[in-house]
Amino acid sequence: MSTADDGASIWRSDIALALLATLPALAVNALAGFPELTNAGGDNDNLLRLVEVRDMLASQGWFDLHQYRMGLEGGFVMHWSRLVDAPIAAIIIAVSALTGSAAFAENVAQVLWPTLLFCLTVFFTARAARSFAGDSAVLPAVVVGAAALYFIGIFSPGALDHHNIQLMLSMASLSLLLEAPMRRPAALLSGLCAGLMLAVGMETAPYVATIGASVAMLFALGANGERLIxxxxxxxxxxxxxxxxxxTIAPSAWGQAQCDAFSTVQFVVAAIAGTGLAAIASIEPAGRTRQRRIASLGLLALLLGAVVVLLFPQCLAAPYANLDPRLKELWLDHIDEAQSLFKLLAEDPAGVVARYATPLIALVLMALRLGRGGWRRQDSLVGALLVVAFIVSAWQVRGSTFSIAFAVIPLAAWIAKWRQRAEASASRGVALRMAAVWLVSVNAVWTGAAAATSVAFDDSNTTADNGDGTDVACQRMASFAALGRLPGTTVLAISNLGSPILAYSGHRVFAGPYHRNVAGNLLALDAFLGSDADARTVVADHHVGLVALCPGSAESKLLAAKAPAGFLAGLMRGSVPEWLEPVAGTSGAAVELYRVRLGN
Known part of the structure; x- marks a missing residue:
């Protein structure tokens, strides 16, 4: 059999393993009835992505990223990419054409899209593990990787947000780079995946930069074959x-610099970095010696730095540096995924174990590899990404999604080594050690232990219901049914109700948990934290027809505590101003509705 045939056979084997790992996850969700399709679990981004896709299918322009039903009149421009909307929309169009049901097509898309990404991520994880530690690491990578990806939650049904495709692309880029010395097109495809990562969202900029810097460093050090890579x-x-x-960018916006979304900033940097690296690697005098390679790449880095400093200095500031202080205090500081490791240590130690245990073990394994000597190209690539992902996760918890995934590769190699030892020895001690290595490598074990510990030592009720099925946090589709039956109007609601209201009704809202929606969020805060008279002014000036209240929401409680004499706090105490009247059938419901009295 030829080498090409061997390669194709291995690819088919890895795809089969990825599919086998995907089917149990899909089956578990199916047996549960895909509950995420009617209960978003508080994930506003998944719901708003669905709204964005619906808007595009309803003839909103490809280049038009306005969310017209959120914010002040006219809406605001979202920072998301159409690259994610397009495949979801394609699934909906195809299934709608086959079944004639748009609602069913949406459900299929909400299941199929994250499932496909889950399968691809497991596949690329297996490929990366094979390149890193040989064939024996593939099975552990599939088992440990699938378990980790399942329990981090970004591949659940309904997960239309862009974090899952970003993780898939990052693992694909790494896997292809690991294969690049053996497969000629792999480096080109790795660069393509890295570019798509950046285009989908700026959260992955640290990983894109790490991958690019690693490629440049390996080339500078002069390892064989790195020039072509x-x-x-x-x-x-x-x-x-x-x-x-x-x-994806309208010609009229080509000159606009946006730091939080793919724009001329990211394009210019990517064009200079990519073509500069390719040119240095292609021009023989520039890459003839190590000193020349280092000097040439150093000049390229200086050029990139000068371009950013001189042309786009605003993008050097912290991502939320200019956010209104009220929004930082009452919104950003309470986003779970935006918290730091140190805050999590103080407030949720069990959560630290669930998010950081396996990445820490993987970092120790990589450090031991470095200490033993014989550091390889593969170690540089995997180690660099793992370290950067862990640093990002220490800054913001959301980075742990990537560090957990990257940790699977050295953990799979560790398991493979102990499996080989167990096969070579009949020792019971070796078998027990191998079992222990398996257990501590599975992120779900740490998550389960952390959850059990948290329950054992915390008797407070932090669930989204009261134990009797009540939707206290207002996360279920059914809780918005009454609102959906009312004629379209503008609804005054807290930010965490914004996306569900758009997804489950035809109304518009002011507030939504998005950093570009500054004016809309501040207006809602003015109304809720101000007096009844202040709220009445907002309602009259902006033609509000309904007020929606979720008494059990943590956000509602936070705002009520911030302004005990405010409009929202009064509503939560049952003090309804004369210019509002309860909507029949919603009193005491998860989402209580109040209609603005005409003429008041």
Whole structure:
């Protein structure tokens, strides 16, 4: 059998393993009835992505990213990418054409899209583990990786947000780079994946930069074959960035610099970095010696730095540096995924174990590899990404999604080594050690232990219901049914009700948990934290027809505590001003509705 045939056979085997790992996850969700489709669990982004796709299918322009039903009149421009909307919309169009039901098509898309991404991520994890530690690491990578990906939650049914595709692309880029010395097109495809990561969202900028810097460093140090890898990676990265820029940015916006979304800033940086790397790798005098390679790449880095400092200095500030202090205090500081490791240590030690245990073990394993000597190309790539992901996760918890996934690769190698020892020895001690290695490598074990510990030592009720099925946190579709039956109007509601109201009704809202919706969020705060008279002014000036209240929401309680004499606090105490009247049938419901009296 030829080498090409061997490669194809291995690919088929890895795909089969990924599918086998995906089917149990899908079956578990199916047996549960896909509850996420009617209960978003408080994930506003998944719901708003669905709204964005619906708007596009309803003829909103490809380049028009306004969310017209959120914020002040006219809405605001979202920072998301159409690259994620397009495949979801394609699934809905195809299934609608086959079944004639748009609602059923949406449900299929909400299940199929994250399932496909789950399968692809497991596949690339297996490929990366094979390149890192050989064939024996593939099975552990599939088992440990599938368990980790399932329990981090970003691949659940209904997960339409972009974090899952970002993780898949990052694992694909890493896997392809690990294969690049053996497979010629791999480096080009890795650069393409890195460019798409950046285009989908700026959260992955640290990982894109790490991958690019690793490619450049390996080339600079002069390892065999790295010149062609650097050239192809650079071409793929710059090329796809140019295509994305033309395909997703309106020509009228080509000169606009946006720091939080793919725009001329990211395109210029990607074009210079990618073409510069490819040029240095292609021009023989520039790459002839190590000193020349280092000097050439150093000049490229200086050029990139100068471009950013001189042309886009605003993008050097912290992501939320200019956010209104009230929004920082009452919104950003309470977003779970935006908290730091140190805050989590103080407030939720069990959560630290669930999110950081396996990445820490993987870091120790990589450090031991470094200490033993024989550091390899594969170690540099995996180690760099793991370290950066862990640093990001220490800054914001959301980074743990990536560190948990990258940790699977060294953990799979560790398990593979102990499996080989167990096969070579009949010792009971070796078998027990192998079992222990398996257990501590599975993130779900740590998550379960952390959850059990949390329950044992915390008797407070932090669930989304009261134990009797009541939707206290207002997360279920059914809780918005009454609102959905009312004629369309503007609804005054807290920010965490914004996306559900848009997804489950035809109304519009002011507030939503998005950093670009500053004016709408501040207006809602003015109404809720102010007096009844202040709220009445907002209602009259902005033609509000309904007020929606979720008494059990943590956000409602936070705002009521912030302004005990305010409009929202009064509503929660049952003090309804004369210009409002309860909507029949909603008193005492999860979402209580109040209609603005005409003429008041």
């Amino acid at each position: 650097a050239r192809d990676f650079g071409l793929g990265f710059a090329g796809v960035s140019a295509l994305v820029f033309v395909a």
